[in-house]
Amino acid sequence: MSDAIQAIANAKIGFIGAGNMAASILGGLIQSGLPAKQIYVSNPSQGKLDALLERYPDLNTSNDNGYVAEHADYLLLSVKPQKMALACKPLQELDLNCCVISVAAGVGCQTIEDLLGKGLPVIRSMPNTPSLVGAGATGLFANQHTSEQQKKAATAIFDAVGLSVWVDDESQMDLVTAVSGSGPAHYFLYMESVVVAAMKQGLPETTARQLAAQTALGAARMVQDNPNLEISQLRRNVTSPGGTTAAALDVLNDGKLPELVAKAVNASVVRGKELAEIASKPDHD
Ligand SMILES: NC(=O)c1ccc[n+]([C@@H]2O[C@H](COP(=O)([O-])OP(=O)(O)OC[C@H]3O[C@@H](n4cnc5c(N)ncnc54)[C@H](OP(=O)(O)O)[C@@H]3O)[C@@H](O)[C@H]2O)c1
Structure with a gap:
């Protein structure tokens, strides 16, 4: 296991949405030494889950977003921005005990708190496509409910597919999107x-x-x-x-x-x- 990944060595990482971004991040985590059995993924259609399972047979997969959310210490919301509200709906009745990390462009921490519950640790991330080849650049912002340990874990997750940087002011995430996302x-x-x-x-x-x-x-x-x-x-x-x-x-x-x-x-x-x-x-x- 690489040094960078130590901060999440015992954590369970969940992905809501099994598209390109989720596949590249979870692939980077596994390549860095995180066991696939610590990763949970949900997606509405089965095809993408089957393709991931073929590559990583120990992954935990489901069509139920709630199943993934209930198991995860770190829950990555990796759906398109316009699908975010729908994807979060099954989680609203749950008593979430995880740090939520959104990878969706333009979706603010407040929107995630409004969808999933006030006081939740939320990290907003903006990765880019070169994450698919391990050369990504990710901007990160954490809300005030996020602990230092959770920030370290988020750094470890995105460093597994490239380089990550933190910004102190959430409004700068639109600029991160413009510089590295696009x-x-x-x-x-x-x-x-x-x-x-x-x-x-x-x-x-x-x-x-x-x-x-x-x-x-x-x-x-x-x-x-x-x-x-x-x-x-x-x-x-x-x-x-x-x-x-x-x-x-x-x-x-x-x-x-x-x-x-x-x-x-x-x-x-x-x-x-x-x-x-x-x-x-x-x-x-
Ligand atoms: N790709 C990039 O370069 C990039 C860069 C920075 C940020 N992002 C952000 O990353 C997020 C994901 O992008 P992507 O490129 O990975 O998109 P993608 O390949 O289209 O993946 C999105 C996945 O979400 C699934 N999904 C749709 N509705 C869902 C629901 N209700 N519950 C659970 N999963 C659901 C889709 O499943 P089906 O296909 O079965 O509908 C699809 O597998 C976006 O918000 C985007 O802004 C992407």
């Missing part, structure tokens, strides 16, 4: 555009794709490995005056890339608030 798609679009442009000029697609991906990875590594250097300094370090990089950056700046990115981040924040509104209302389908 962020992978920003970088995909950029790489996609570079590959298409290089192909148009004659580079084979496979070569362009390999170079674009490795370059993105390398640039990210340089940012992570030099925490005391401004990113703008790293950029300046690789930009010789009058060189090829400077020529490209002039075009990006003339096209107002920084302003465009600021608008994109703002659009994510606005949409996150709209989704929070939707999530606080019941879904009857």
Whole structure:
């Protein structure tokens, strides 16, 4: 068992919803050494549960969200925001004795407390898709009922699929969503555009794709490995005056890339608030 997972070594982890995010987190936990028999998962349709059971036969699965909630020390609500109210309905009659962790975009701690009971420890998380390959970035916020031990456990859960950071103010979670939750798609679009442009000029697609991906990875590594250097300094370090990089950056700046990115981040924040509104209302389908 990895050191990171020690904080939940004896805990039972429950997942309401067995979709992509649940599958990647529970897969990361098992890979880090948490026994599958300590994990409980519920989902309305059986197919996703069967697929998980095939991979991890010791998992505890059910179509009943209440069964999972009753067993869990940490209960991850891993359904779409618009399904949250419906998924929580079977839990409302239970005397919950767990820390609830929501992974749903835009769903606030207060909404979860309103759905499941006042005074409940609630952690709001915002993981991202690279969690599927163990390179996720997760933002975390805890309400005032959450203990330090529960926060350590949440850190362990999300560190099993990448890196996690805590924010002190829940309003910053909309920004976490904009930066890391939606962020992978920003970088995909950029790489996609570079590959298409290089192909148009004659580079084979496979070569362009390999170079674009490795370059993105390398640039990210340089940012992570030099925490005391401004990113703008790293950029300046690789930009010789009058060189090829400077020529490209002039075009990006003339096209107002920084302003465009600021608008994109703002659009994510606005949409996150709209989704929070939707999530606080019941879904009857
Ligand atoms: N994927 C990402 O990159 C990402 C990143 C950050 C946050 N998130 C958040 O993670 C949450 C889950 O996303 P996802 O991508 O994993 O979605 P997903 O693959 O669609 O999984 C959602 C699961 O919830 C199940 N479900 C629906 N209604 C339910 C109910 N009443 N009770 C229990 N389970 C129910 C669905 O089952 P059926 O398919 O059988 O209907 C499905 O398996 C979302 O809130 C999303 O905002 C996702």
